Amino acid sequence: MASEIDSAAQALPTGPGGSSRNARHAWKTLKSVLGVLVAVAFTFLGLLAITFFIGRVVPIDPVLAVVGDRAPRAVYEAARIEMGLDKPLIVQFFHYVGNVLTGDLGISVSTGKPVAEDLARVFPATLEMATLGIIIGVLLGVPMGVYAASRQGSLVDQVIRVVGLLGYSVPAFWLGLVGLALFYAKLQWVGGPGRLDIFYDGMVDPVTGLILIDSLIAGETDIFFNALSHIALPAAVLGFFSLAYIARMTRSFMLDQLAQEYVTTARVKGVSERLVLWRHAFRPILVPLITVIGLSYAGLLEGSVMIETVFSWPGIGNYLTTALLNADMNAVLGSTLVIGAVFIGINKISDVLYRVLDPRAR
Amino acid sequence: MATTRDWLLDDSPSSRLQARLGRSYRLSRALARNPLAMVGAIIVLTLILVALFAPWIATHSPIGQDLANRLKPPSAENWMGTDELGRDIWSRVVYGARITLMIVALVAVLAAPVGLVIGAVAGYFGGWTDRILMGITDIFLSMPKLILALAFVAALGPGIQNAIIAIAIATWPGYARIARAETLTIRNSEFVAAVELQGASSLRVIVNHILPLCTSSMIIRVTLDMAGIILTAAGLGFIGLGAQPPLPEWGAMISRGRSFILDQWWVATMPGFAIVIVSLGFCFLGDGLRDVLDPKHGDRQ
Numbered sequence: 073m074a075s076e077i078d079s080a081a082q083a084l085p086t087g088p089g090g091s092s093r094n095a096r097h098a099w100k101t102l103k104s105v106l107g108v109l110v111a112v113a114f115t116f117l118g119l120l121a122i123t124f125f126i127g128r129v130v131p132i133d134p135v136l137a138v139v140g141d142r143a144p145r146a147v148y149e150a151a152r153i154e155m156g157l158d159k160p161l162i163v164q165f166f167h168y169v170g171n172v173l174t175g176d177l178g179i180s181v182s183t184g185k186p187v188a189e190d191l192a193r194v195f196p197a198t199l200e201m202a203t204l205g206i207i208i209g210v211l212l213g214v215p216m217g218v219y220a221a222s223r224q225g226s227l228v229d230q231v232i233r234v235v236g237l238l239g240y241s242v243p244a245f246w247l248g249l250v251g252l253a254l255f256y257a258k259l260q261w262v263g264g265p266g267r268l269d270i271f272y273d274g275m276v277d278p279v280t281g282l283i284l285i286d287s288l289i290a291g292e293t294d295i296f297f298n299a300l301s302h303i304a305l306p307a308a309v310l311g312f313f314s315l316a317y318i319a320r321m322t323r324s325f326m327l328d329q330l331a332q333e334y335v336t337t338a339r340v341k342g343v344s345e346r347l348v349l350w351r352h353a354f355r356p357i358l359v360p361l362i363t364v365i366g367l368s369y370a371g372l373l374e375g376s377v378m379i380e381t382v383f384s385w386p387g388i389g390n391y392l393t394t395a396l397l398n399a400d401m402n403a404v405l406g407s408t409l410v411i412g413a414v415f416i417g418i419n420k421i422s423d424v425l426y427r428v429l430d431p432r433a434r
Numbered sequence: 435m436a437t438t439r440d441w442l443l444d445d446s447p448s449s450r451l452q453a454r455l456g457r458s459y460r461l462s463r464a465l466a467r468n469p470l471a472m473v474g475a476i477i478v479l480t481l482i483l484v485a486l487f488a489p490w491i492a493t494h495s496p497i498g499q500d501l502a503n504r505l506k507p508p509s510a511e512n513w514m515g516t517d518e519l520g521r522d523i524w525s526r527v528v529y530g531a532r533i534t535l536m537i538v539a540l541v542a543v544l545a546a547p548v549g550l551v552i553g554a555v556a557g558y559f560g561g562w563t564d565r566i567l568m569g570i571t572d573i574f575l576s577m578p579k580l581i582l583a584l585a586f587v588a589a590l591g592p593g594i595q596n597a598i599i600a601i602a603i604a605t606w607p608g609y610a611r612i613a614r615a616e617t618l619t620i621r622n623s624e625f626v627a628a629v630e631l632q633g634a635s636s637l638r639v640i641v642n643h644i645l646p647l648c649t650s651s652m653i654i655r656v657t658l659d660m661a662g663i664i665l666t667a668a669g670l671g672f673i674g675l676g677a678q679p680p681l682p683e684w685g686a687m688i689s690r691g692r693s694f695i696l697d698q699w700w701v702a703t704m705p706g707f708a709i710v711i712v713s714l715g716f717c718f719l720g721d722g723l724r725d726v727l728d729p730k731h732g733d734r735q
Binding site for chain 2: 115118119121122123126129130237238240242243244249250256257370374377378381382393396399401404405408411415416
């Protein structure tokens with residue numbers, strides 16, 4: 073959607089003040105940013121429509137959930153009217169949108185607290201794990217992709233290709249379990265499930281909610297290393313999936329660049345292979361790589377749902393699966409909404425970054 | 435033999451059948467030259483055969499309990515060991531192939547035609563039809579698939595049928611995008627203009643002339659998506675929202691084995707290997723099919 077609006081904006085005659093190039097450029101940028109914002113707004117509205125629709129499909133009667141199934145008819149009707157369920161669907165939908173925009177996601181049946189509050193509490197745990205995962209993925213995936221492209225067809229290249237495909241075919245929850253059995257139970261290299269050993273629990277004040285950072289702020293190195301031993305395995309499992317994707321994409325981008333004539337020219341001039349790879353061929357792929365990394369980061373949020381269940385990691389994924397099993401619809405829809413919104417947000421940000429950084433896409 | 439081959443490779447086929455068979459023959463030869471694709475094809479074929487002949491391949495009953503022999507490690511009697519109810523894991527994995535095959539087949543049958551038709555209609559008519567249909571498609575596409583499937587299963591209730599429906603709902607938008615892109619390139623070609631001038635209705639143009647040309651890119655995409663579908667279905671089973679016990683679904687089996695992972699590793703590990711091998715098979719086959727059917731998008735080997 074964004075690209076259509078954007079291309080429409082570009083097809084229009086350049087706006088007022090077109091005499092200087094800078095003003096024209098600023099106008100164009102503004103239009104494209106506005107276009108993206110409108111597209112984002114529509115996507116969010118669509119996301120809300122989906123969660124609203126799912127909330128309506130549920131076979132659980134929301135009124136019965138509040139008043140109980142022994143309530144007299146009059147009480148039931150009164151509750152129904154109070155909840156606004158007698159109004160037309162479209163009115164209900166706008167009411168729902170208004171609620172979500174003011175941060176009201178309803179009350180969770182299982183925790184008894186507002187869903188928004190619960191989500192704010194669990195989100196940092198997921199953020200910490202996914203961020204460490206993407207760091208692992210980038211640090212290993214990019215060099216692997218570049219190396220594979222430079223030795224195209226070699227054994228190493230084939231191995232990296234298969235690793236890339238394994239990223240699409242290994243169930244995340246299974247890899248987590250195998251990792252636990254091997255590195256925790258057998259080798260005892262890493263800490264077990266959870267974010268900390270039980271006796272460290274609640275020992276650092278949550279400042280950012282990220283235990284690795286909070287413990288450093290508090291100067292508690294013991295807790296830092298304990299937290300590190302717990303996060304290492306789940307983050308490594310997530311890192312594997314982003315590594316597989318990033319390596320695959322880097323390889324394909326690099327192959328495109330290495331086939332270009334300017335690379336041949338550089339080689340003919342006698343530029344060392346290392347410089348050819350990292351300065352000539354790698355520089356131009358930085359911009360598309362940022363998009364890939366953004367997509368991969370957003371994808372890790374999805375992956376964390378499965379991983380958190382395996383590692384009893386108190387993040388949003390664990391919250392969502394617990395809510396699913398308890399048929400706690402407010403919590404399910406709230407988590408879906410937040411994960412969806414973050415996913416869309418990261419995608420759009422990397423989209424905008426791509427436009428800003430790549431002169432051809434402006 | 436040589437004559438059959440010549441007949442298949444004839445440059446001027448005398449019948450439609452001969453042309454089609456010739457094309458299939460050429461494609462299968464091209465596919466056979468790609469080793470990874472062959473491995474993929476063999477794995478997928480094996481999956482189908484195992485699913486068909488499960489009762490003959492399994493050594494035990496997939497649901498028969500034997501509490502005296504619970505949690506036994508792999509042995510000559512129980513090739514993959516036994517689970518917490520003494521059921522033979524090998525036999526359960528073999529019967530699980532039926533469930534996996536059923537899930538991927540049903541998701542493909544549900545999602546691909548819906549996506550195909552929506553994409554072709556949007557691409558052919560353009561204008562507001564296109565804008566509205568693609569707007570809806572993009573909203574679904576912008577959601578993470580697994581989360582979308584989870585939310586729909588939450589609404590529909592747990593169970594294998596609902597899991598299939600939920601995965602199909604999360605899968606169709608990708609197909610709509612591809613079908614639209616293909617349709618846009620076909621729509622303005624001369625042969626479409628020719629049939630339109632002959633008075634063919636929109637329905638006729640779409641069904642007889644556009645949809646058949648979209649199929650090869652759809653087949654590639656569906657094959658590549660199979661791994662993702664298997665993983666999502668297994669994930670739903672693992673969380674407890676997909677296939678319900680005692681069905682030997684691989685994801686649900688891993689979930690049961692979770693409690694024993696530290697001491698009886700084989701209970702959770704074995705079904706996982708089945709998932710990895712089958713998903714990898716579909717990935718290899720899809721990659722190979724893309725190289726053969728769609729050379730312009732293929733990876734350079």
